[in-house]
Amino acid sequence: MQIKNVTRSEKLHKLALTIFSAILVICVAIGLMISVSFLPVRDAELIEIVSTQLPASGVSHPVTAVLLNFRGYDTLLEMAVLLLALIGTWSLAPLDVQADDTRHSPGEMLDSLTRLLTPIIVLVAGYLLWAGAHAPGGAFQAGALLASLGVMIQLTGWKLPIELTGIYLRFIHVCGLVVFLLVAASGWFNSAPFFSLPPDLAGILILLIETFAMLSIGLTLATLFLLGRPHSTP
Amino acid sequence: MTIAILYASTGIGLFSLGLYALIVLTHLLRKLLAINVMSCGVFLVLAGLAAHTPNAIVDPIPHAMVITGIVVAIAATALGLSILLRIHALTGRVHLPGVDEQFDD
Secondary structure (H helix, E strand, O other), rough: OOOHHHHHHHHHHHHHHHHHHHHHHHHHHHHHHHHHHHOOOOOHHHHHHHHHHHHHHOOOOOOHHHHHHHHHHHHHHHHHHHHHHHHHHHOOOOHHHHHOOOOOOOOOOHHHHHHHHHHHHHHHHHHHHHHHHOOOOOHHHHHHHHHHHHHHHHOOOOOOOHHOOOOHHHHHHHHHHHHHHHHHHHHHHHHHOOOOOOOHHHHHHHHHHHHHHHHHHHHHHHHHHHHHOOOOOO | OOHHHHHHHHHOOOOOOOOHHHHHHHHHHHHHHHHHHHHHHHHHHHHHHHHOOOOOOOOOHHHHHHHHHHHHHHHHHHHHHHHHHHHHHHHHHEEEEOOOHHHHO
């Protein structure tokens, strides 16, 4: 009887907590809704600045121009965040590819599908990278596509030879950040500030940054997936 | 109510759902998923309010911020998952200490 009472009071306690947090969250939601719906229509000052400076940015798509030229510092730090996440993941779960002993043949169907999809995905990633200059696309979309390719390859049982997983892999991991930093610092040679791409070279420089960023992002995300899985069955 | 406000309100709804789940659910993986739902809501608010301008010209700066945010969210999720795996490997638990697992959802 005593135990039953305790359980019931604990259940009531939990129910009260749930209802209290629900009311709290509803209040937050209503407050946010009110503040958003009474938000004044912004003046188009920033859009004007972007559209007037767009010819000097080297690309014709405004999002890419903002991402890699006008606010390139954000993107640089973002590459660093990706690298930090990889370092954090590795320090928590050390690279131990060999421990995964679930070796099974992917089967003929899956195998041929992977062989068919791999070049197509690489091609589409390259197109997305190129299209980023004038249409939606760019390094992040292409990198995500490459990462999905990496995940697919891992899931179907393909593995990199162990001698390739050392220094070369780490080189590709950091090349995006390093190339970005070098390009950003190259302005110093012309006694220009950090992150000032010369307008006549900006298009090529952005493509250079994006190519290496795509490789880094794709490989980093795929590696994050590899180490985000348990090595042995719990 | 314009389309921009409608998108932003949907984003706020997603954010609130995620916030509620983050508070109430005790399983760490569910908490991580709740954080992801919250970040999706934030991205929807940003992308929606990008068109909240005169003549509904889309502002590219929030869109660029959303792209940055998505990648950071993926990286944070991966780090959170590996921390979760580590906690599970060390303690055998998937809840924070002090949580009564008896009343798990």
